[in-house]
Amino acid sequence: MAELPQIPMTKRDLLSMIGKSAGAGAMLMAMAPLGQAHASTFTGPINLQGGGTGKSVLILGAGIAGMVAALELTRAGYQVQVLEYNARVGGRCWSLRGGDSYTELGGATQHCTFSDGNYLNPGPWRIPTEHGGVIHYCKELGVPLEPFQQNNYNAYLHHTDAFDGKPQRYKAIQADYYGHVAELLAKAVRQNALSDAVTAEDAEILLESLRSWGALDRNMRYVASNAASGRRGWAKGPGGGLTAEPIPSQPMDLSSVLKSGLWRNIATHMTNEHQHAIFQPVGGMDRIAAGFGRAVGHLVRHNAKVTAIRQSDAGVVAEYEDTRTGEKLTAAADYCVCTLPLSILAQIPLNVGPDMSAAIRAVPYRPSLKVGLEFKRRFWEQDEQIYGGITSTNLPISQISYPSDKYGSSGPGVLLAAYSGGSFAYEMTALSPEERIRRTLEMGAVIHPQYYEEFVSGISVGWHRVPFVQGCFGMWSEETRARHYSNLCQIDNRVVLAGEHASYIGGWIEGAVTSALDAVTRLHQRIQSA
Amino acid sequence: MAELPQIPMTKRDLLSMIGKSAGAGAMLMAMAPLGQAHASTFTGPINLQGGGTGKSVLILGAGIAGMVAALELTRAGYQVQVLEYNARVGGRCWSLRGGDSYTELGGATQHCTFSDGNYLNPGPWRIPTEHGGVIHYCKELGVPLEPFQQNNYNAYLHHTDAFDGKPQRYKAIQADYYGHVAELLAKAVRQNALSDAVTAEDAEILLESLRSWGALDRNMRYVASNAASGRRGWAKGPGGGLTAEPIPSQPMDLSSVLKSGLWRNIATHMTNEHQHAIFQPVGGMDRIAAGFGRAVGHLVRHNAKVTAIRQSDAGVVAEYEDTRTGEKLTAAADYCVCTLPLSILAQIPLNVGPDMSAAIRAVPYRPSLKVGLEFKRRFWEQDEQIYGGITSTNLPISQISYPSDKYGSSGPGVLLAAYSGGSFAYEMTALSPEERIRRTLEMGAVIHPQYYEEFVSGISVGWHRVPFVQGCFGMWSEETRARHYSNLCQIDNRVVLAGEHASYIGGWIEGAVTSALDAVTRLHQRIQSA
Structure with missing residues (x-):
């Protein structure tokens, strides 16, 4: 009969035991490969030394880049004001829920009627492990994350010409x-x-x-x-x-x-950005925007459409229009962090040098379309055992993504029923919203015949018709990158640009975060040494 | 300027539109591959027709197989009584939390002191998508599931002789x-x-x-x-x-x-059982046992150690001992579903024919060891960006599994710090509990040098020392399967066996579920036709 030891051992007990039983040598462990998993350039919170007391910074755009800049510059003691076109913060970091309306270029308004708790993320929708900057701010701002199901072995691959058109x-x-x-x-x-x-x-x-x-x-x-x-x-x-x-x-x-x-x-599914583990914010991507909103939302002037940006030796002045009242206004500061998408910025007078000016005009924006469809029940789970993950098809819907939350729920569910780029996205964006839904249903039903029986409602976002960005994200080629990227990112007198377009992580929030951190760090150094 | 359509469309609108624009043909969709993803034999709830009114069934063991049998037989109208050795239901479907004690064979008692919300699942710990039976009962019994992170690309692979012993x-x-x-x-x-x-x-x-x-x-x-x-x-x-x-x-x-x-x-990670999506019950594996407990717990007599099972033309009698009082008791019924592990059943007198008797003695039980260690902080997430998933090593701990819940929490976390089989498991099980913890720390620190600094407490379960099973699960070889499996599963007069050992899904709860469903279906047919 063994003794009856009192477990658990404390750490002290164990260190003592190890010392006794194996000699001090056992306590010196070999170096293990601690540290960053070669992720993005984010290595931890920045700390702008020296303080910005007395200086002011005007930030254009309250997307994630603008709000990262606002948060970190405020912390460093700068006076910060943010101008934002939309009535909400977040920019492309956006979720559509029941009760929301959205009016696209061309004037069509869609009213989302999804059930409580269901949503579509028209823009970014997942957070790779390696995007340490986003994960850092989610933690800091109290935005809970949950696993995003990327690669689901039970999802389908489909091509109309393969296997008699039967999904595999x-x-x-x-x-x-x-x-x-x-x-x-x-x-x-x-x-x-x-x-x-x-x-x-x-x-x-x-x-x-x-x-x-x-x-x-x-x-x-x-x-x-x-x-x-x-x-x-x-x-x-x-x-x-x-x-x-x-x-x-x-x-x-x-x-x-x-x-x-x-x-x-x-x-x-094997690329760094899509490798498991991968996350989403609980309740929708705009929970990240909301987190930033809690921290810096009071600095934001909404419904402010910037119409011109002029810098001089004295500072920077932005002209803008209040989109509700039509009133013309100006905002002034010592410096400016401009996070407007290049697709918008290229349309606004801005007196920077020819190199930056050429760079701003050099980057086309990717076409992209997302359609969310709500169905009465989660037939993909109940009938086909698909819990989250992505089905791919050569049809113009390109993807069907199943929700990575509320698994097993018996209520209605929302599918990301189309996520297209390239010519498919242009083609679908050119259609009226109701025609997009009709086509999305027709195509999706080839893969899931339950579509018509279970359909409740749908909403679509074609990014080239989104007023505040007019495209999805900046598409750099090797050639434009070599010629223009550095020019785009340089500080031009009192203006510095930031956003996913000023990064090597285009189309991901991590690009916006790391771009903003790099921009405000350099701007701060410039101001300190001025 | 486009019209301003009222979106969303209803299903009726769309069907009408499709009818108009594309003809009736567009409404006839090609058959898509609906249905079961070739998962386990579970295809939906059973429904025992005819009713068992007036007949009684004694169920031995309140593990998952016993409780599935109890639930379905009760529904069919049978009078059911369950005898269970432990003071709790669930058998190997078990979680250890702060406040729990566990006494193994040999007499050593361990007291778990994990923080609130942390736990170790000593037995089963994940639920593959294809295990439709388990998922069905979780849904029916109100047991919420969350994703289990199986394959994490950021976790390590480690071999002491490879890459200078540096984990990759x-x-x-x-x-x-x-x-x-x-x-x-x-x-x-x-x-x-x-x-x-x-x-x-x-x-x-x-x-x-x-x-x-x-x-x-x-x-x-x-x-x-x-x-x-x-x-x-x-x-x-x-x-x-x-x-x-x-x-x-x-x-x-x-x-x-x-x-x-x-x-x-x-x-x-590519085998069906380990493919994403894969799940765990929120809060610990024993939440499944608790779900069954809510449904059939009132039928269970606890602390009942079965010492003999005798059948005759009149019925089945089990002799048992109340392990708290030492009292010798009997339970009788018309029929018996015996779910005791073969490792235990082989030690109990039972008058079945020679074929079943030989089968009961033919199956050795797999050795297995799990060790849970609690640490002050989730250094694997904070320092190394590992959110869930499994690190593998050739050291006797074999695996380190990171928790698939509470990602990003700043509180203490529990690692499954060893999960071994084979000779490693025997070797570790032979040690005292404190020595197992000491060795687990020593080995784990080779991969995570933070171990000693962050360690709080630990608990271990070596399955060959677990009193109610004395092994982890039945190990069938092709040879024993061919010779004994069918004999094990046949109804012997009034007795039928069930459990993961009476399945082709050994060591998984789905084996217990499908085995129990198959056994009670056949028993019911036998009774109906008797």
Whole structure:
């Protein structure tokens, strides 16, 4: 009979025990790879030393970049004022809920009637682990995060010309592509076709690894088997009692998998921004904007449409119009952080040098469309066992994303029923809102025939018709980047630009955050040394 | 100027529009692949027709199998009594929290002192999407689920003999293994080494796919590049402003990746049971047991140690001992569903035929150990950007799993700091509880040097020392399965067995659920036709 020790041990007890039992050497642990996972440039909160007392900064735009700048400059002692076109903060960091209205360029107004708790994020919608700046501010501002389901093996991959137009489960496409790749490489290795590239010793390990990774059989073949079905899904799944034995499914042949093109969707989920773990704010992306709003919202003048920005040796003056009253007004400060999208800024007189001026005009904006559809029930969960994640299709809707919250709820749910870029987005944006919904339903029903039966309402945002940005985000090419990027980011006398367009993380909030931090840090240094 | 349409459209509007604009044909959608994703045999709730009025069933064990049986038989009108060894329901579906005590075989008692809301699941801890039976009962019993983070690209893979013992991020190992596999296969294809296996047309698509999937360059090489770093992580990540440009990281060479053996951990996350989406009950695995407890807890006699089970033409009698009072008692019924683990049942007299008797003795139980350690702060999130997921190591702790809840919380957190099987589990189980904690700390600190500084307390469960099961779960081999499985599951006169051991989903709750459903369905049919 053992003694009856009192557990738990305290840390002190344990250190003492380790000292006694293993000598002091055991207490010196090898260095482990602590620290940043090579994420964005954000490495921790900035701290602007020296203080900005007596100096004022005018910030244009109360999107995330503008609010990061407002927060950090206020902390450093600057007097800050923010002008914002919309009646809300957040810019593209935006959620549409029941009760919201949205009027696009062209004049069409949509009224969102989603049920309580449901929403569409027309703009950014997920937060990669590596976006440490966003995660930092969410924590600081009390914005709770929850997991975003990015890669769901039960979601579909669909191409109208592949598999008779029948959607395939992601798991089956991935398993079969990997299985065939593994089988082919094993074959080449065993034929000594790669003996110049792989040593005999490594070749043995490589074969072992291919069998494990590709679910190959003893003869290094990818065939119907328990191993393969344990990845791609079963013809009949395993269970209990006398109805228990599983029946393996039949893999697709290599040629069908290749010709389907559905393998294109595998790489998507492997990029840093899409790797699990990945998050979303609980309750909608605009919870981040709301968090910033609590901190700096009192500095923001809303419904302010900037019409001109003029700097001189004395300071910066912005002319703006109150969009409710039509009143023409001005705001002045010693310096300016301008976070207006380039698509808007290029339309506004601004006396900066020719290099920055050319840079502002050099960057086209990506077309993008999102459609949210509310359905009476979460049929994707109840009928098809798809909990979150993304279905991809070659139809112009491009994606169907299933909600990453309220799993298993019996109430209505909202699908991101279209998320397109490129020509699809232009095409859909050109349609009237009701025609977009009609087409989205028609296309989505090819994948989910429940669509018509379960449809309740829908809303769409085509970013080229969004008044405050007129495009989705800045599209840099290698060429424009080389020629214009540095010019765009330089401080021009008293003006510095910030926003996702002034970053290498275009289209992500982290770009706006890191751009704003870099801009205010440099502006502060400039002011301190002036 | 466009009209100002009233959005949203109703379903009726849309159906009418579609009818008008595209003809009736557009309303007939092609069949899509609705339905079960080839998951377990669970296809929906059972409904035992006919009723069991007047008949009684004794259920042995109030684990999940016993409680599923109790719930469904009660619904069908049977009189049900359940005998349970523990003072709680759930069996291996169990969570340890601050305030709980646990006495293992050998007599050592551990007192858990975790902070409020923290817990260790010593047994099952995750719910795959394909385990439809468990998900069904969670929904029915009001047990909320949340995502379990299985594959986290930021977690580590570690082998003491690889990379000088330095843990590597999962993302780097996967990206480099895939990159090298893609490069090698591309090379073989371009040398025409596989022309008998792949047509020229397919070879072109295969090369395109390998470039995409493997992040290869234009020359089909896997080298330091933005594409590769976009998977494996950057030397310096991208950001905003003038500090924005990312610096690519250097991939590991093929030989190092292969010799490290760390590729073994890639396949783990691709099996059906580990594919995203995957869930856990909010607040601990025993919330499932508590859900069943609310439904059938009133039928359970606790602290009842079954010592003999005897059946005759008249019925079934179980002898049991009240473990608090030592009192010897009996329970009788017309039929018996016995869900005791085989490791326990094999020690109890039971008059069944020789085939079932042999089957009961044929299945060894898997050794398994779990250790939970509480730390003052979630340093894995704060210092290392690991939010949930699993680190794997060749050290005897085998795994470190990070909590999939309360992300970003500044309070103390509990790691599953060891989850071992095989000889490691036997070895660790043989130690005293405090020695297990000491070794777990020592090993874990190799990966996370913060361990000693942040440690608060720990608790461990070695399943071969757990009194009510004496092992973790039944280990079937192909041979024992062929010889004994059917015999184990047959109804023997008035007795039928159920539990994960009577399933093809060993060690998972879904095995217990589907086994119980299959057993009570057959028992009911037997009774109806008797």
